[in-house]
Amino acid sequence: MVLTPSTMLPLGTAAPEFSLLNTDGNTVSLADVSDAPALLVAFMCNHCPYVKHIGDGLAKMARDFQSKGAAVIAISSNSVESHPADGPDKMAEEARERGYTFPYLYDETQEVAKAYTAACTPDFFLFDGDRNLYYRGQMDDSRPGGDIPVTGSDLRSALESLLAGEVPPDGQNPSIGCNIKWIPGNEPAYFG
Numbered sequence: 765m766v767l768t769p770s771t772m773l774p775l776g777t778a779a780p781e782f783s784l785l786n787t788d789g790n791t792v793s794l795a796d797v798s799d800a801p802a803l804l805v806a807f808m809c810n811h812c813p814y815v816k817h818i819g820d821g822l823a824k825m826a827r828d829f830q831s832k833g834a835a836v837i838a839i840s841s842n843s844v845e846s847h848p849a850d851g852p853d854k855m856a857e858e859a860r861e862r863g864y865t866f867p868y869l870y871d872e873t874q875e876v877a878k879a880y881t882a883a884c885t886p887d888f889f890l891f892d893g894d895r896n897l898y899y900r901g902q903m904d905d906s907r908p909g910g911d912i913p914v915t916g917s918d919l920r921s922a923l924e925s926l927l928a929g930e931v932p933p934d935g936q937n938p939s940i941g942c943n944i945k946w947i948p949g950n951e952p953a954y955f956g
Contacts, residue, residue: 768884770901770938771954779803779895780879784839784869787856792837792867794895800835802898802926803891804919807882807944809842809850810858813908814941815885821914822886822903823862829923836866841877842885842945850945877944878952884941890922898922898932902939 783793797803806822808815826836844851852870859868871877880889890899899922906912922933946955 767940768943769940770887771881771883772936772938773881773889773897773900775897775900775932775936777897779805779889779891779897780876782839782869782871782876782879784871784876785852786867786869787852787859788867792869797835797837800833801893802829802834802923803895804829804834804836804923805880805889805891806836806838807841807877807880807885807887807889808838809840809847809885809942809945810854811842811847811849812885812942817906817908818886818903818914818916819858819862821906821916823864825903825916825920825923826864826866828920829927830865832927834923834927838864838866838868839871839876839882840868841871841874841882843874843947844872845947847945874944874947874950881952881954882944883955884939884943886941887939888919890919890926892926898926899936901936905937907940 842850892898903919904917906914
């Protein structure tokens with residue numbers, strides 16, 4: 765496991781377009797959530813211990829903020845050639861077991877991960893109603909094997925501030941986790 769931090773895409777960056785297959789077999793695109801006052805895009809996967817560590821907390825946070833009108837979308841961009849546990853069938857199982865109430869999309873070509881400059885799992889990108897980047901970074905300070913509970917404090921605070929119409933929070937900290945498992949020869953220039 766290689767510990768990799770977020771790239772910390774500049775705030776204000778427009779949300780890159782995507783149109784990807786969901787675990788339910790339907791295609792989901794950025795346009796499908798155009799009415800939401802906030803959009804959280806989480807790059808994650810099934811096997812990563814960092815994602816497993818926050819999975820239940822993410823599911824709860826998503827439900828809490830979906831009830832306030834926010835849209836939440838998760839994307840797995842890992843190569844299934846090297847990591848078959850991160851493929852669509854296993855993603856559907858994970859979504860059911862965790863109780864995810866949001867689309868869990870598969871980025872087979874990894875082009876969406878590149879467009880977002882996603883680097884690790886989990887990697888969070890929060891966009892405002894105009895789809896400009898408001899927050900990027902960690903969910904909270906909790907890590908696998910540590911004694912800090914998963915609260916989602918950083919991401920929850922950012923979501924609350926955004927929905928309240930406040931300016932983006934200062935001191936945004938990068939997420940850290942396993943690197944995205946790139947298809948050999950498909951690694952982006954910003955990786956590594």
